[in-house]
Amino acid sequence: xxxxxxxxxxxxxxxxxxxxxxxxxxxxxxxxxxxxxxxxxxxxxxxxxxxxxxxxxxxxxxxxxxxxxxxxxxxxxxxxxxxxxxxxxxxxxxxxxxxxxxxxxxxxxxxxxxxxxxxxxxxxxxxxxxxxxxxxxxxxxxxxxxxxxxxxxxxxxxxxxxxxxxxxxxxxxxxxxxxxxxxxxxxxxxxxxxxxxxxxxxxxxxxxxxxxxxxxxxxxxxxxxxxxxxxxxxxxxxxxxxxxxxxxxxxxxxxxxxxxxxxxxxxxxxxxxxxxxxxxxxxxxxxxxxxxxxxxxxxxxxxxxxxxxxxxxxxxxxxxxxxxxxxxxxxxxxxxxxxxxxxxxxxxxxxxxxxxxxxxxxxxxxxxxxxxxxxxxxxxxxxxxxxxxxxxxxxxxxxxxxxxxxxxxxxxxxxxx
Amino acid sequence: xxxxxxxxxxxxxxxxxxxxxxxxxxxxxxxxxxxxxxxxxxxxxxxxxxxxxxxxxxxxxxxxxxxxxxxxxxxxxxxxxxxxxxxxxxxxxxxxxxxxxxxxxxxxxxxxxxxxxxxxxxxxxxxxxxxxxxxxxxxxxxxxxxxxxxxxxxxx
Numbered sequence: 103x104x105x106x107x108x109x110x111x112x113x114x115x116x117x118x119x120x121x122x123x124x125x126x127x128x129x130x131x132x133x134x135x136x137x138x139x140x141x142x143x144x145x146x147x148x149x150x151x152x153x154x155x156x157x158x159x160x161x162x163x164x165x166x167x168x169x170x171x172x173x174x175x176x177x178x179x180x181x182x183x184x185x186x187x188x189x190x191x192x193x194x195x196x197x198x199x200x201x202x203x204x205x206x207x208x209x210x211x212x213x214x215x216x217x218x219x220x221x222x223x224x225x226x227x228x229x230x231x232x233x234x235x236x237x238x239x240x241x242x243x244x245x246x247x248x249x250x251x252x253x254x255x256x257x258x259x260x261x262x263x264x265x266x267x268x269x270x271x272x273x274x275x276x277x278x279x280x281x282x283x284x285x286x287x288x289x290x291x292x293x294x295x296x297x298x299x300x301x302x303x304x305x306x307x308x309x310x311x312x313x314x315x316x317x318x319x320x321x322x323x324x325x326x327x328x329x330x331x332x333x334x335x336x337x338x339x340x341x342x343x344x345x346x347x348x349x350x351x352x353x354x355x356x357x358x359x360x361x362x363x364x365x366x367x368x369x370x371x372x373x374x375x376x377x378x379x380x381x382x383x384x385x386x387x388x389x390x391x392x393x394x395x396x397x398x399x400x401x402x403x404x405x406x407x408x409x410x411x412x413x414x415x416x417x418x419x420x421x422x423x424x425x426x427x428x429x430x431x432x433x434x435x436x437x438x439x440x441x442x443x444x445x446x447x448x449x450x451x452x453x454x455x456x457x458x459x460x461x462x463x464x465x466x467x468x469x470x471x472x473x474x475x476x477x478x479x480x481x482x483x484x485x486x487x488x489x490x491x492x493x494x495x496x497x498x499x500x501x502x503x504x505x506x507x508x509x510x511x512x513x514x515x516x517x518x519x
Numbered sequence: 520x521x522x523x524x525x526x527x528x529x530x531x532x533x534x535x536x537x538x539x540x541x542x543x544x545x546x547x548x549x550x551x552x553x554x555x556x557x558x559x560x561x562x563x564x565x566x567x568x569x570x571x572x573x574x575x576x577x578x579x580x581x582x583x584x585x586x587x588x589x590x591x592x593x594x595x596x597x598x599x600x601x602x603x604x605x606x607x608x609x610x611x612x613x614x615x616x617x618x619x620x621x622x623x624x625x626x627x628x629x630x631x632x633x634x635x636x637x638x639x640x641x642x643x644x645x646x647x648x649x650x651x652x653x654x655x656x657x658x659x660x661x662x663x664x665x666x667x668x669x670x671x672x673x674x675x
Contacts, residue, residue: 192563288564288571291666316592370591373580422666427571442575446585450667451559451573453585457594459670 103128103512111487111518112500112507113480118473120297120466126418129510133397134160134415136509137261138339139247139254139268141399141412142166142176144426146251146284147193152211154200155193158414159255159398164244165189166253167196169211176244176255177213188241214240249273250280252401252410268395269335275342275393278384279401279408283431287441292423292450294459296466298415299506301423304458305394306498308332308343309481314461315454316365319355321378323347323404323447323454324390327354331491338487338501338519339396345493347380347389347405377446377453380405381437394498396505404454406437407444419466425449487519521612528607528619531646531653536602536623539674544586547674551579551655552647558658559675561665562640573662573671585674595672598627601634602675604642617653618645623660625675627668638664638675 103124108114119125134140140159143166147155154167156179163179165188181188181202188202188209199208199216208217215236223229244255247264254264265273294301304310311324318324330345352367359365372378380389383406394400398413408429414422425448429441447454469475482495487504490497504519531550538547551557559574576582589595603624611618620643627637640662646653660675 193567286569288561288567288569289665290561290571290573291563292670293666293668295669314594316594317588320592370584370587372584372587374578374584377581377584438570442570442572443577445571446575449573451671453588453593456670456672459667460594460596463596463669 103510105507105510105512105514107507107514107517108476109484110514110516111485112503113478113484114476115303115479115499115503116473116476117469120300121418121470121473123418125510126297126415129506130160130162130415132511133506133509134162135257137256137258138397138509139256139261139264139395140397141395141410142246142253142255144251144284144286144410144428145174145248145253146286146428147426148174150195152196153194154189154196154211156189156191157412159244159257161415161417163187164255165200165213166246166255167200167211167213173212174246174248174253175211175213176246176253177209177240178242178244180241181207182215182239182241183207183218209241213243250276251284252276252280254395269337269340271333271335271342272340272393272395275391275401278386278391279403284408284428285431285433285438287427287429287438287445289427290425290449292425292459293416293420294423294462295420296462297419298413298421299502300462300465301413301421301458302394302397302502303499304462305392305400306341306502307496308493308498309496310461311343311493312359313362313365314457317447317453319359319365320367320370321372323378325350325355325359326493327358330390330493331489332493332495332498333489334487334498334501337505338498339505340394341498341501342391342393343493344388344392345390346387377443378405379440379444381440396502402448404447405444406441407448408441409445409448423450485518521609524609524612524617524619525607527617527653528609528621528644531644532604532607532621532642536604540600540602542600544589544673545583548579548582548586550653551582551658553579555579555582555655556657557582557655557660557674559660559662559671562661562663563665565661573667574674582674589672593672596627596669597630600637600673601626601628615648616645616656617648620644623675635668636664637668638662638671640664640675 148168186204201208327350329349334341391403409427412424482497507513557576560572605622607619607621625638628634643659645657
């Protein structure tokens with residue numbers, strides 16, 4: 103398989119990458135089952151022995167389970183016998199074992215095959231062959247890493263350690279969010295008719311944030327004139343957009359956005375401003391911090407709303423965004439309420455995030471017949487990639503493609519990253 | 520079973536749905552008391568006892584802000600909305616308040632005429648009785664459809 107990259111620095115993305123079904127099959131193997139780590143869930147979602155939650159790695163269904171001794175496991179949610187889903191609930195608690203309903207094969211909370219009904223037959227008749235080895239038929243297990251309460255999984259024996267994979271950048275950001283025990287506040291789900299990589303790109307595109315999401319600009323939650331920037335890890339696979347609110351003035355913003363068609367700073371006036379209240383709670387003073395983790399996740403702070411989002415590919419032309427909202431165990435009731443009011447900004451109905459669903463769908467629609475053409479990713483410059491002290495850039499998108507290409511084995515000769 | 524209460528609830532639901540479908544969103548907010556709470560949450564969270572919502576306005580000003588943002592600031596998929604609301608069940612009926620629930624389906628039709636089922640769920644409404652008719656004090660929309668297609672911009 104070969105991709106015809108118009109430039110070697112990933113500043114041109116062929117539209118075929120969003121539509122080619124063969125490419126999709128390959129990335130489910132090479133990316134999601136390749137040597138990278140995928141976000142699975144939070145440890146706080148499976149707090150007690152026997153607790154489980156279903157999740158996805160690419161389009162593979164996976165169970166995250168805490169066994170009776172408190173150890174965490176991740177395994178493919180597929181019965182070793184005929185391939186049925188073992189766990190059918192979204193999440194729950196398992197008292198003894200997970201039982202596939204089809205022929206009642208049972209699995210331990212560690213994800214090991216334990217019981218095969220009528221294995222020895224009845225009255226000497228039927229049953230499995232005498233040499234059938236239960237030990238040889240466990241569901242496929244993932245390596246699981248618990249990094250400060252964030253769970254990652256990989257199918258690869260060759261994947262580097264989680265610390266090395268996340269790098270200084272990723273590990274420090276996770277420690278920032280997970281500095282004390284979290285409390286899950288709920289979930290949202292969004293179905294987007296577009297290739298999953300359009301969402302991965304969207305998360306790395308700081309250029310769009312204050313243009314598409316006009317609410318950001320109007321209320322200074324996030325605008326390009328604020329102090330902020332983009333950071334990437336050494337391999338440019340993970341990235342972060344960050345900003346400090348109140349670091350620009352209304353007149354600087356007015357001047358910067360003057361003349362941009364479609365964006366105005368004064369089109370609305372909120373009558374209840376509490377949706378914008380921000381109570382500083384992190385030592386670094388950021389009100390916006392959005393570290394992404396290749397390939398499938400982001401942890402987002404927008405003011406006091408905190409959440410993770412997981413990309414769940416559902417075929418070449420659609421995906422689900424599964425968002426987990428959280429606060430901290432020691433939040434007061436009033437603080438929980440404040441976080442939930444802040445959460446009006448995020449998710450599928452979020453005042454500064456709903457538009458992403460529409461933007462991705464209109465790209466998917468308009469590029470279907472243009473697979474020989476390509477998009478332009480030049481904002482922020484061409485050539486080698488680097489961190490930036492500003493946010494008028496889409497450079498991290500190029501970082502995503504460089505690592506994706508490496509995993510897929512489709513790098514251009516002499517690729518620049 | 521009080522036929523009058525049933526009639527009031529049905530009339531109210533019909534007005535509620537048709538105002539939304541006719542894009543009279545500002546008029547729709549007048550069906551709420553100033554201190555009213557409007558919340559859209561998923562049945563998934565509700566059944567797990569988790570408090571997070573898709574939309575949560577704890578007074579009418581906040582709801583008007585949502586509408587203003589929808590009109591002026593947010594981008595969304597162009598569509599017409601169509602609410603199909605089932606018969607209400609009256610849960611509590613007093614001189615001052617009426618509490619009832621009803622099932623709803625919400626369809627979206629794009630500008631090329633293609634319709635899709637967007638959301639199905641249940642309304643749980645507590646209304647005050649006023650001289651002008653019922654006015655919402657607490658409107659909870661519990662969406663069975665937790666998987667939001669594309670995005671949710673206008674209220675349900």
